[in-house]
Amino acid sequence: MIHVTATESDAVRAIEAEAVSSRFARGWHCLGLAETFKDGKPHTVHAFGQKLVVFTGADGKTNVLDGYCRHMGGDLSQGTVKGNEIACPFHDWRWGGDGRCKSIPYSRRVPLRARTAAWPTMEQDKLLFVWNDPEGKQPPADVRIPVIEGATRDDWTDWRWTEQVVHTNAREVIDNVVDMAHFFYIHKSFPTYFKNIFENQTATQIMKGVTREDARRAREGSGGGGPRMLGNTSVASYHGPSFMIDELTYHYEGYDLHSVLINCHYPIDENSFSLHSGIIVQHSDALPPEAAEATAAKLSEFILLGFQQDVEIWKNKTRIDNPLLCEEDGPVYQLRRWYEQFYVDAADVKPEMTDRFEFEIDTTRPVESWKKEVEENLARSEGASA
Ligand code: FES
Numbered sequence: 001m002i003h004v005t006a007t008e009s010d011a012v013r014a015i016e017a018e019a020v021s022s023r024f025a026r027g028w029h030c031l032g033l034a035e036t037f038k039d040g041k042p043h044t045v046h047a048f049g050q051k052l053v054v055f056t057g058a059d060g061k062t063n064v065l066d067g068y069c070r071h072m073g074g075d076l077s078q079g080t081v082k083g084n085e086i087a088c089p090f091h092d093w094r095w096g097g098d099g100r101c102k103s104i105p106y107s108r109r110v111p112l113r114a115r116t117a118a119w120p121t122m123e124q125d126k127l128l129f130v131w132n133d134p135e136g137k138q139p140p141a142d143v144r145i146p147v148i149e150g151a152t153r154d155d156w157t158d159w160r161w162t163e164q165v166v167h168t169n170a171r172e173v174i175d176n177v178v179d180m181a182h183f184f185y186i187h188k189s190f191p192t193y194f195k196n197i198f199e200n201q202t203a204t205q206i207m208k209g210v211t212r213e214d215a216r217r218a219r220e221g222s223g224g225g226g227p228r229m230l231g232n233t234s235v236a237s238y239h240g241p242s243f244m245i246d247e248l249t250y251h252y253e254g255y256d257l258h259s260v261l262i263n264c265h266y267p268i269d270e271n272s273f274s275l276h277s278g279i280i281v282q283h284s285d286a287l288p289p290e291a292a293e294a295t296a297a298k299l300s301e302f303i304l305l306g307f308q309q310d311v312e313i314w315k316n317k318t319r320i321d322n323p324l325l326c327e328e329d330g331p332v333y334q335l336r337r338w339y340e341q342f343y344v345d346a347a348d349v350k351p352e353m354t355d356r357f358e359f360e361i362d363t364t365r366p367v368e369s370w371k372k373e374v375e376e377n378l379a380r381s382e383g384a385s386a
């Protein structure tokens, strides 16, 4: 009997996954709508593996401090805002937004080392951002989140904002940037063009798609109603590790609907994150203010449904460091190399993490196969209703 050595193609592929790091990404993270934190009360926010207190002083500035008082460990997020300071509920020590203890009402003097951790904050486009840096440095001036013009303009709706806790590591949501095929199978959309560009702090996904007729009919019934949506164009970029701005245009028969979608998150700990979505819609002749509001509400629901579809997969999948890819998959490894820049010390960021990288998927084969699948689904549902 002769034993044949297994050839490489016979070998079983093993799934590899290193332990998840408890270090959290360097960068601006959005905590949600700024006004949420302007009610004069302290807010508890679990982020970056810690409990934080977020409060807005009388001066209108929103501050983020470590949640635990350096005196005897009281929970500052259960305290009271007094002037520009947060007063601890335990013995009333007053902490300023810069992390320094400003006064102790029952004491003559504040101890010398009375300083706690403070996170830099920024408000832009009615959103609150907090800067996380494991090295404790201030945000470099050139690391910015682009301004979203529509967010403060009268001819756009206000933010429709949602948030939810997802119990997995945040890398899963980042992977979506390059994952064209899941948009068809999980989100019931139909990509026809798909390209990624990574450069410096930005990772972009450009996607064009057509309406998937089988999914539309399943949603709306065969009648539909309203103008027919033909497809969409999406240009979505992560700016830093967690804040994605998606310029999303829906093409209807006769007009385009312009929206900006935010897909952002902050890590709660290494195994969970807070996932947020925001949407604004531009008014137009075809879409006067009230109709735009209604559309924004509908789109917001639609985005939540999309998140739910992803969550269902994340809940049951395993972490994989060595995905096995085919030619029509996007550049998962290059994306993760880009993402790595936020997890190493600033001095250790390598050119391969930030150099410009472009990749366009050849969609010939996917489009052919997906067309067939949609047609088969339509024929089956027509057969069933006949
Ligand atoms: S523990 Fe905060 S004032 Fe004493």
Ligand SMILES: [Fe+2]
Residues within 6 Å of the ligand: 176, 182, 186, 187, 306, 310
């Ligand atoms: Fe997804």
